Amino acid sequence: MASVELQGLTKYYNKRRALENLSLDIHDNEFLAVFGPAGAGKTTMLSLIAGIATPNSGTIKIGGREIGGLAPADRNVAMVFESYALYSQFNVYDNMAFPLRSPKFKLPEDKIKERVTHHAKVMRIDHLLERPIQALSNGQRQRTALGRALVRNPDLFLLDEPLSHLSANLRHSMRVELKEMRTQLGTTTIYATHDYREAMSLGDRVAMLNGGHLLQLASPDDVYFRPASIDVAKFFGDPEVNILDAKLKSSGGSKLSLHMLEENIPLPLPPDVVQVLNEKHTSKIQVGVRPPDVRIAREGDKQAFHATIYSFEPLGTRSILTLKAVDGSLVRALVDGHQTFEMDRRTQFRIDPHLLIIFDAESQRFLARSAEFSEEP
Amino acid sequence: MAELLYRKLVKQYRPDLPPALDRLDLKIRDGEFIALLGPSGCGKSTTLRMTAGLESVSDGQIVIGGKVVNNTHPKDRGIGLAFENYALYPPLTVRDNLAFNLRAHRVKQTEIDKRVAEIAKYLHVEELLDLKPAALSSGQKQRVNIGRALIRRPAVLLLDEPLSHLDAALRVKMRTEIKRLHTEQRFTTIMVTHDQLEAMALADRIAVLNDGKLQQFDTPLQVFNHPANEFVAGFLGEPPMNIFAVNADSNRRLVVPGTDFALPVTNYVGRLLGHRTSVRLGVRPWGIRVSHTPSEISVPGTVSVVENLGDETRVGVRYGDMLLMASTVMTRIYKPGLKVHLTFEDEDLNLFDQNTGERLTA
Numbered sequence: 001m002a003s004v005e006l007q008g009l010t011k012y013y014n015k016r017r018a019l020e021n022l023s024l025d026i027h028d029n030e031f032l033a034v035f036g037p038a039g040a041g042k043t044t045m046l047s048l049i050a051g052i053a054t055p056n057s058g059t060i061k062i063g064g065r066e067i068g069g070l071a072p073a074d075r076n077v078a079m080v081f082e083s084y085a086l087y088s089q090f091n092v093y094d095n096m097a098f099p100l101r102s103p104k105f106k107l108p109e110d111k112i113k114e115r116v117t118h119h120a121k122v123m124r125i126d127h128l129l130e131r132p133i134q135a136l137s138n139g140q141r142q143r144t145a146l147g148r149a150l151v152r153n154p155d156l157f158l159l160d161e162p163l164s165h166l167s168a169n170l171r172h173s174m175r176v177e178l179k180e181m182r183t184q185l186g187t188t189t190i191y192a193t194h195d196y197r198e199a200m201s202l203g204d205r206v207a208m209l210n211g212g213h214l215l216q217l218a219s220p221d222d223v224y225f226r227p228a229s230i231d232v233a234k235f236f237g238d239p240e241v242n243i244l245d246a247k248l249k250s251s252g253g254s255k256l257s258l259h260m261l262e263e264n265i266p267l268p269l270p271p272d273v274v275q276v277l278n279e280k281h282t283s284k285i286q287v288g289v290r291p292p293d294v295r296i297a298r299e300g301d302k303q304a305f306h307a308t309i310y311s312f313e314p315l316g317t318r319s320i321l322t323l324k325a326v327d328g329s330l331v332r333a334l335v336d337g338h339q340t341f342e343m344d345r346r347t348q349f350r351i352d353p354h355l356l357i358i359f360d361a362e363s364q365r366f367l368a369r370s371a372e373f374s375e376e377p
Numbered sequence: 378m379a380e381l382l383y384r385k386l387v388k389q390y391r392p393d394l395p396p397a398l399d400r401l402d403l404k405i406r407d408g409e410f411i412a413l414l415g416p417s418g419c420g421k422s423t424t425l426r427m428t429a430g431l432e433s434v435s436d437g438q439i440v441i442g443g444k445v446v447n448n449t450h451p452k453d454r455g456i457g458l459a460f461e462n463y464a465l466y467p468p469l470t471v472r473d474n475l476a477f478n479l480r481a482h483r484v485k486q487t488e489i490d491k492r493v494a495e496i497a498k499y500l501h502v503e504e505l506l507d508l509k510p511a512a513l514s515s516g517q518k519q520r521v522n523i524g525r526a527l528i529r530r531p532a533v534l535l536l537d538e539p540l541s542h543l544d545a546a547l548r549v550k551m552r553t554e555i556k557r558l559h560t561e562q563r564f565t566t567i568m569v570t571h572d573q574l575e576a577m578a579l580a581d582r583i584a585v586l587n588d589g590k591l592q593q594f595d596t597p598l599q600v601f602n603h604p605a606n607e608f609v610a611g612f613l614g615e616p617p618m619n620i621f622a623v624n625a626d627s628n629r630r631l632v633v634p635g636t637d638f639a640l641p642v643t644n645y646v647g648r649l650l651g652h653r654t655s656v657r658l659g660v661r662p663w664g665i666r667v668s669h670t671p672s673e674i675s676v677p678g679t680v681s682v683v684e685n686l687g688d689e690t691r692v693g694v695r696y697g698d699m700l701l702m703a704s705t706v707m708t709r710i711y712k713p714g715l716k717v718h719l720t721f722e723d724e725d726l727n728l729f730d731q732n733t734g735e736r737l738t739a
Contacts, residue, residue: 173702180695200684201691220685224687236687238549292688312556313553313556316602317661330553343560
């Protein structure tokens with residue numbers, strides 16, 4: 001168990017920047033999800049910590065100790081790769097015992113048995129120890145690979161896209177299983193993924209990387225509900241957040257209303273949002289609206305926007321409705337799947353102003369979101 | 378555009394192997410959008426390739442617009458084919474890419490100009506006609522690609538995994554554009570895909586294939602809500618349906634042996650069960666209601682894992698080896714260790730025969 005401090009970490013491969021001036025602290029026993037698209041710098045970050053690659057500049061501390069000069073084997077870091085790399089000729093027990101029999105540990109067999117049995121219980125594979133690897137399900141293989149990494153009692157666990165090669169269905173169930181076991185890992189963990197649901201589900205915090213830069217380091221709730229920028233907002237949520245142009249107008253006293261899509265439908269902004277906007281003197285804004293927050297309204301609703309149904313895509317439990325607003329903008333809504341909608345029909349929709357994510361149109365950075373509205377149903 | 382018919386269509390690559398496609402019967406209406414959906418090796422691509430004339434037919438018939446085309450040359454079948462990779466010619470402008478196939482068929486220049494203008498208008502690429510592919514966005518390339526297939530005025534448009542190489546966000550946007558295009562133009566379309574969301578979102582009807590056999594052919598919501606069998610139930614839906622073995626015990630409950638899972642048998646479930654004592658039970662995560670208080674038909678459990686995903690919360694309750702997943706709107710009231718009670722409405726329960734996998738119906 002250990003904390004990790006990265007300070008000014010930069011890595012170039014030839015002339016290509018992979019990671020630029022990355023600084024972040026990971027708490028002891030924290031599960032940090034590192035999220036970003038391909039080429040974001042996730043694997044580079046893990047490789048530098050594991051010692052597989054050397055940074056051009058910057059320092060890495062594990063448990064307060066600088067490890068820059070240490071060989072990978074001496075860092076006490078366990079890296080689990082996408083393809084588990086289990087020995088198929090061995091059974092589960094021998095796979096898990098393997099690192100402890102290596103020259104570095106060379107534990108006596110009774111000690112090995114103690115550790116393997118303990119960690120097999122944690123991973124819920126203690127009933128499978130005699131099984132050959134080929135006879136295991138994917139989930140059991142994952143747990144064996146994790147168990148093998150755990151027996152070494154590493155200070156730090158590095159997981160590089162461990163689920164990305166699985167089918168969608170399996171990825172769901174393995175992610176949940178991993179989350180279920182997470183608290184029992186008892187080890188500081190850094191988990192790289194390009195799947196935002198994995199990052200939100202598993203991470204105590206999420207580090208969002210793109211193009212070698214850290215865009216945001218925050219709790220899963222914050223990256224989703226209070227994303228640092230429009231760029232970050234677009235990476236979380238499926239379908240993608242709607243980004244709309246908007247104007248602010250004073251509506252008497254200190255009140256502000258927001259206008260978008262249709263000039264004559266003012267959205268009164270909550271006081272806490274007004275306060276932030278007044279403090280920052282921002283006039284040009286853009287607004288983020290998550291598709292589940294777009295609600296179909298009753299016809300004739302005076303507060304609702306007008307639209308035609310540009311596209312209706314049923315996905316089963318829910319459907320994606322693409323609405324063409326009066327100004328021509330396309331707005332995506334995620335609606336209950338039991339209802340069907342006819343293409344090109346007129347409809348109306350509402351957006352609760354408490355749910356708006358407000359960005360500065362120039363800097364594209366986060367300005368405000370109301371805290372009044374809890375995300376509870 | 379035309380109607381397309383498969384009559385007992387068979388593809389047998391080797392006599393010692395089961396057929397890649399086994400007696401496929403489908404009737405596709407004029408203007409309909411059909412998705413052929415299934416895992417790799419299910420026979421969907423084989424069907425598409427046979428339709429296009431890239432593979433021979435082992436047995437059965439392919440009928441396009443009332444005419445059997447089994448032995449018709451590919452170019453005379455009236456098929457427009459758009460592959461996954463765009464395969465646009467980089468040195469040619471959009472206009473020349475669109476015109477390419479017509480020139481190859483020695484269509485007159487005045488006719489070519491007319492058709493290019495027409496198709497460009499359909500696909501909203503009029504302003505792009507003088508650009509080269511490198512200057513286009515992925516979405517624009519996709520439209521030009523489809524335009525190239527459509528310009529010969531095919532009877533049937535074939536789309537082979539049209540979105541699979543795009544990143545998630547773009548895929549959702551392009552899906553909408555294809556949906557829009559089909560609504561406006563209503564060309565008879567067959568799309569091959571392994572992505573169930575793509576099939577659900579776009580198709581008028583979905584043909585689900587597995588091991589060369591048709592499993593179900595129906596509208597997206599029918600296939601989703603009333604799957605014909607366990608394969609279809611498990612293949613469609615994200616998060617996936619919970620499917621697990623249960624036994625009927627002497628107290629008229631469905632139980633998972635060795636666990637606390639005991640679901641009282643309602644009249645409806647009783648009718649489905651008949652005399653069976655073991656079945657497989659299927660319920661979608663959104664079909665389970667999680668509550669703090671018990672009811673006469675609820676199943677007790679303890680929350681084992683919780684996922685907050687922004688737009689929904691998923692709650693896992695463990696029964697032995699089985700982790701039952703329930704989905705709710707975003708909430709923070711559930712924590713691991715919390716005692717809960719799960720309610721399953723009749724309409725959300727699927728019972729599958731444990732031997733055949735068929736869904737039981739009353």
